[in-house]
Structures are given as C-alpha cells and as structure tokens.
Amino acid sequence: MMNTSELTLKPQDLTESRLQLHYAVQFIAAVGKALVPPKPDESHVSLGWNPQLNYFVSEIIPAAKPFQVALDLVTLTSLILDRKGNQIAEFPLDQKTLAEGINWLKGEINKLGAEAQKIALIDYPSDFPDSPLARGAVFDATQEPQRRELMGYYADTYLLLQDILATTQGSSPVHTWPHHFDMATLITLPGMHDGEPMTIGVGFSPGDTSYNEPYWYVTPWPYPETTNLPALEGGGFWHTENWVGAVLKAFEIKDKKVQIRDFLNSAVKAAQFLLQSVDRLD
Numbered sequence: 001m002m003n004t005s006e007l008t009l010k011p012q013d014l015t016e017s018r019l020q021l022h023y024a025v026q027f028i029a030a031v032g033k034a035l036v037p038p039k040p041d042e043s044h045v046s047l048g049w050n051p052q053l054n055y056f057v058s059e060i061i062p063a064a065k066p067f068q069v070a071l072d073l074v075t076l077t078s079l080i081l082d083r084k085g086n087q088i089a090e091f092p093l094d095q096k097t098l099a100e101g102i103n104w105l106k107g108e109i110n111k112l113g114a115e116a117q118k119i120a121l122i123d124y125p126s127d128f129p130d131s132p133l134a135r136g137a138v139f140d141a142t143q144e145p146q147r148r149e150l151m152g153y154y155a156d157t158y159l160l161l162q163d164i165l166a167t168t169q170g171s172s173p174v175h176t177w178p179h180h181f182d183m184a185t186l187i188t189l190p191g192m193h194d195g196e197p198m199t200i201g202v203g204f205s206p207g208d209t210s211y212n213e214p215y216w217y218v219t220p221w222p223y224p225e226t227t228n229l230p231a232l233e234g235g236g237f238w239h240t241e242n243w244v245g246a247v248l249k250a251f252e253i254k255d256k257k258v259q260i261r262d263f264l265n266s267a268v269k270a271a272q273f274l275l276q277s278v279d280r281l282d
Contacts, residue, residue: 064113234263
C-alpha cells in the first residue's frame with residue numbers, strides 16, 4: 001500500500017487527471033453496455049480491475065476471437081486484450097478526442113468478429129461531471145504523476161475490498177461504476193426495511209461534488225438517523241449532507257499503512273450496528 005507521507009500532490013492537483021480518466025473509462029463502459037449480456041444490477045457496464053496489470057478492464061467479450069477492452073491509467077492508453085491479458089491493439093489517447101477513441105475501438109472490435117456497430121458512449125444524467133472532452137477537446141497525457149497516484153489508490157482499494165469480500169457475508173464482487181467512477185462492493189444484510197434490502201456500500205471515490213479529493217466511504221442504506229452516530233477509527237468522520245456515510249479523506253491520512261483498513265473495518269461495523277437498530281424497530 002502506498003506510503004501517504006510521501007505524497008507531495010495537493011487534492012486540487014488531481015482534479016484534471018481524475019476527469020481525464022473518468023472520460024477515458026467510458027470506452028470500457030460503452031463496450032460493456034453494447035456487448036455484455038445485461039444484468040439486473042447493471043454491472044455489465046461496470047469496470048473490472050486487473051491486479052496484475054493495474055488496468056481497468058471489461059468482461060471477456062464473446063466473439064470469433066474473444067477479447068476485453070482495457071485502460072492503462074498511467075500512460076492513458078486504450079487497449080484491447082485477449083482472454084489471457086495479452087495485448088491485441090493499443091490506442092494512445094493523448095491528443096485524441098472521444099470520437100476518435102470510439103471510432104478506433106469500433107474498428108478494432110469489428111476485426112475481432114463482434115457487433116461493433118452497437119457501441120456508443122453512454123448518455124448519463126446531468127450529474128455526470130462536465131469536461132471540455134465532452135465538447136470535442138483532446139485528451140492530455142502530460143500529468144503522469146497524478147494518474148500514477150490515482151492508479152495507486154484504485155490498486156490499494158481493490159486489495160482492501162478483496163479482504164472485505166473474504167470475511168464479510170453478503171458482499172458483492174468489486175465493481176468500478178463508470179457513472180461516478182467509484183470502486184466498491186455492496187454488502188447485503190439479512191432482513192428488509194420497508195420492503196427494501198438493507199445494504200452497506202464500501203468503496204473509494206477519486207473525488208466528486210461532495211469532496212474534491214480522493215476518499216473512502218461506507219454508506220448504510222436506508223440512511224440512519226444522524227444523532228448519536230458511532231465513533232470511527234482511522235480518522236474517519238460522518239458525512240450527513242444529502243447522504244449519510246462514513247468518510248476518510250486521502251489527504252488527511254498520516255503515515256499509517258493500517259489507517260484505511262482500520263477505518264473501513266470500524267465503519268462497516270458501525271453501519272451494521274445502525275442497520276440492525278433499524279431492523280429491530282420494524
């Protein structure tokens with residue numbers, strides 16, 4: 001796990017690179033939406049993580065030559081890999097537009113025998129972050145240190161979430177969601193509340209409208225009352241504006257490799273306690 005005491009970048013230094021990556025992963029999401037069989041939880045459009053390569057990846061796409069689409073975060077390169085992770089084709093996104101990227105992807109996928117004509121960028125609601133990239137601007141690969149740092153956060157989070165999956169019943173596979181660009185697992189608890197499942201989202205955001213910096217979160221659903229929320233370990237705190245969840249901001253982490261794990265473990269326990277209290281009231 002990264003040594004956060006060695007970080008020299010400030011939160012605002014990551015914003016532009018975060019947006020560039022957020023738009024770059026839309027190629028993977030577009031392929032998933034078009035060519036992966038739909039799933040009830042919409043995870044067919046989500047991004048997987050390859051921990052050996054530290055790439056975002058799609059599912060394996062069935063075709064005459066099965067493949068998956070990937071993104072190298074550090075070099076900002078769109079890739080097509082075979083089912084073993086070997087590279088078939090690459091397209092450096094630097095100084096290229098979204099349209100050029102999707103056209104390259106469709107051309108390469110057509111060669112592999114899949115229905116490339118179905119692929120189109122996903123049209124999200126108004127809360128998708130704005131960027132000049134949406135209006136024809138080109139990608140810019142100059143900020144490699146920032147992208148490398150963001151890659152490290154995702155790589156570390158993937159390992160932390162795998163630990164949670166191994167020890168927590170009801171945990172979903174780890175997905176990164178292209179709409180908000182957060183990597184997460186969803187823990188489903190026994191019982192219902194008002195006809196809805198009780199869940200705990202555990203994940204990482206590289207920054208958004210709530211916090212313009214990377215942070216980890218644990219969100220119980222339904223949202224609990226905000227009075228007498230349990231104390232959290234690792235320097236975490238409770239966010240209560242518009243949504244309720246435990247938060248640990250990356251740039252407040254000291255030189256403690258266990259701090260994120262302590263936060264997540266304590267926040268999951270706190271969320272379980274809060275939801276069990278709701279269940280007892282039903």
